[in-house]
Amino acid sequence: MPEPVIEVRDLRKVFAKTVAVDGISFSVQKGEILGFLGPNGAGKTTTIAMLLGLLTPTSGTISIFGKSMPKDRQHILQRVNFSSPYTNMPYGLPVMTNLKIFSRLYTIPNAAQKISALAETFGVAHLLKRRTMTLSSGETARVNLLKAFLNDPEILFLDEPTASLDPEAADTVRSLLLKLQKERGLTIFYTSHNMQEVERLSHRIIFLHRGKVIAEGTPESVRKQHGGSLEEFFIALARSETTPPAAHSGHEEAP
Ligand SMILES: Nc1ncnc2c1ncn2[C@@H]1O[C@H](COP(=O)(O)OP(=O)(O)O)[C@@H](O)[C@H]1O
Ligand SMILES: [Mg+2]
Numbered sequence: 001m002p003e004p005v006i007e008v009r010d011l012r013k014v015f016a017k018t019v020a021v022d023g024i025s026f027s028v029q030k031g032e033i034l035g036f037l038g039p040n041g042a043g044k045t046t047t048i049a050m051l052l053g054l055l056t057p058t059s060g061t062i063s064i065f066g067k068s069m070p071k072d073r074q075h076i077l078q079r080v081n082f083s084s085p086y087t088n089m090p091y092g093l094p095v096m097t098n099l100k101i102f103s104r105l106y107t108i109p110n111a112a113q114k115i116s117a118l119a120e121t122f123g124v125a126h127l128l129k130r131r132t133m134t135l136s137s138g139e140t141a142r143v144n145l146l147k148a149f150l151n152d153p154e155i156l157f158l159d160e161p162t163a164s165l166d167p168e169a170a171d172t173v174r175s176l177l178l179k180l181q182k183e184r185g186l187t188i189f190y191t192s193h194n195m196q197e198v199e200r201l202s203h204r205i206i207f208l209h210r211g212k213v214i215a216e217g218t219p220e221s222v223r224k225q226h227g228g229s230l231e232e233f234f235i236a237l238a239r240s241e242t243t244p245p246a247a248h249s250g251h252e253e254a255p
Pocket of ligand 1 (some may be wrong): 040
């Protein structure tokens with residue numbers, strides 16, 4: 001029985017001159033891994049920021065666990081978490097200290113024990129005493145993911161989780177996410193520019209272009225609908241100046 005944990009209706013965000021998100025609607029089911037895709041500037045990060053209550057929508061509604069964002073922000077934020085390679089912890093402090101500080105934000109009992117257990121899962125137990133600045137990018141990514149699991153989130157928002165990683169580290173992160181999704185029935189809402197990764201991880205994808213949803217479905221169904229690889233679809237999308245590549249009309253553009 002599908003159980004939506006995220007429901008977004010007619011969501012819109014306008015900055016001074018830019019329509020960043022232009023009236024999008026979608027749902028995400030419990031336990032689903034949803035790939036939120038689109039070229040740079042499509043509106044992905046802006047959407048995530050609204051889902052997390054960091055930005056106020058210009059219009060539209062967001063419901064998470066049946067609660068309304070931003071009205072029930074406190075309740076929702078206790079039950080979700082977020083990770084991005086572009087958010088950093090204070091560099092000078094040891095990893096353990098940083099993680100304890102984050103634990104306090106969520107009032108987690110027995111934080112040290114919890115951190116140690118998660119550190120085993122993420123293969124970073126040997127790094128807890130190191131100063132954060134001394135970690136490699138792969139190590140930092142795993143510590144950032146660990147941080148996102150401190151409050152046992154039911155939904156994890158990940159903005160380009162593997163963007164700064166070498167292929168091996170990225171593969172480790174993907175395997176971890178799949179494992180944790182299976183074990184915990186976790187819902188994962190993530191963005192990525194790596195179409196192979198998307199095919200491997202996503203149960204369903206949503207393609208965003210200039211703030212609008214222009215394709216949605218399983219990776220396979222979107223591929224079939226557009227008659228090429230996801231990578232080709234993505235490139236065509238990014239290069240199209242005004243309209244997205246003919247998704248539903250079958251109309252051929254003149255050369
Ligand atoms: N704080 C902001 N002020 C003005 N424009 C913004 C702001 N944040 C994002 N934008 C614009 O909104 C559009 C969508 O950006 P973003 O959501 O970051 O895209 P993506 O994450 O898909 O690359 C872009 O044109 C970007 O320049
Ligand atoms: Mg972004």
